[in-house]
Amino acid sequence: MREDVTSAVGAYRRIKHGILDLTYRPGRKLSETTLAEQLGVGRSPIRTALARLEGEGWIEVSPQSGTFVRALSEREIGELSELRGILETHCIGLAVERLPDAELARLTAAFDELGARARRGDAEAFIELDNRLHELSYDTADNALIAQTLRGLRDKVQWIRRACAVSGSRVLDGLTEIEGIHAALVQRDAAAARARMKQHIENAARFCRMVEARPRRVRPDRAPPA
Amino acid sequence: MREDVTSAVGAYRRIKHGILDLTYRPGRKLSETTLAEQLGVGRSPIRTALARLEGEGWIEVSPQSGTFVRALSEREIGELSELRGILETHCIGLAVERLPDAELARLTAAFDELGARARRGDAEAFIELDNRLHELSYDTADNALIAQTLRGLRDKVQWIRRACAVSGSRVLDGLTEIEGIHAALVQRDAAAARARMKQHIENAARFCRMVEARPRRVRPDRAPPA
DNA sequence: AGTCGCAGACTAGTTAACAAGTTGGGCAGT
DNA sequence: ACTGCCCAACTTGTTAACTAGTCTGCGACT
8 A cells, every 4th residue: 555644644544444435334433542553553643533534524522432433314414415416506507608618528428438338337437427527517617615625525425325325226317317417518508407416416315314333322512612 | 711621622712713813824833832832731732723723724734844824815715705605695595585584573673773883883783793694594594514614614704804904994885785685685585685695705805815924935745635 | 120339441632752854044165 | 255065953743651531330239
């Protein structure tokens, strides 16, 4: 594995990776001491990594008690999807106006090639295509803050999908949806693109309920955050 | 001052407060050792606080070199305003639909009382009124994630305003703007409310260029972020 | 049998000392 | 006078030991 600049960012990457691939499932306890031993570093880099993960909403620290992978409530999943819908809709609307024809042609080529593979059940091809579409719209929107926010939200959505074990048939439905968005792009129809993107986002995180690894108490919550 | 739960959150509050009230101006170096001595704690709580502030985008840490209060470029200010505009517009649109008449009546009363004071030049009254309007729309939108994001963005905008020493005449202009939004709320006119809110946000952070405390080099940037 | 209390083994929070790297000023050589 | 090197001071990164709070399970008492 590539050598990390600091122990802290290495720990961050490995722990987040462990959360995303469900090695550390929602509700699971993450002991600083244990993680430090497993990663072969002291507790400080672990604490730095955990602080960042807490800030990004992946984990929850209960003082003097434990650190746990967060499970998102249905409400939180809904809030997350609402925010994502607003921003993705905004970006795709701008892409309709601003995306250069040359870029659009390359996207169309990708849809021709990867779309065919996805239709034969290649989930990787679908994910690649989905990424291309979204990232292209982020680039076009030309707002690093919004793009960064959206990437964080997408991480969460994909994590939720995995934690819910959504069926593979979503791939075909999803493909149909993004093909519709692509068609709207080609026709330079902003209203259709926005409406279809909204629908796409709403479908993405629907009917999900996270299952925690173990039941656990609610956070003691000794102090309200600033 | 209220006793803090942990040294780390106390340090976070005091350092952030120092940034907001311009005690620590953009570009200024924040030494962990010095801060630890000033606040009477060890370096660890300071590091925890700084990590959080870095995550929120207030400071920038250069390894083995120093920690600096970030200065926002015109571009970043623009991006920030764009995001804020999108979300505030969304919230005020929902408020038009959902805000109960009783709540609206209380807001109108506040406009009568505080508005008069603001028109006589009471900046505090204007800020209070502005807060009431925005917070009410956040509550109505009923999305904690969006509300939290918006509060963070508002912190930044108010900080920018202070760092740019925007003239006091903005108070009267701002009052006129939010009175217009209030009027649209009363008339239950979503389109007008959204348009006026958009204009209000755009005006808020216009013509600002941050002045750093001291010139300094760009960050060494030894490693690309994850 | 059921319940209360205590003790021990955890947890995260904090500290101080040490390691590794950067920075800037002063001195020597040209 | 100017240039280049070097060293000393200061920076954040990391570690291990210590502190204080929480939880769990065993045991005695009711």
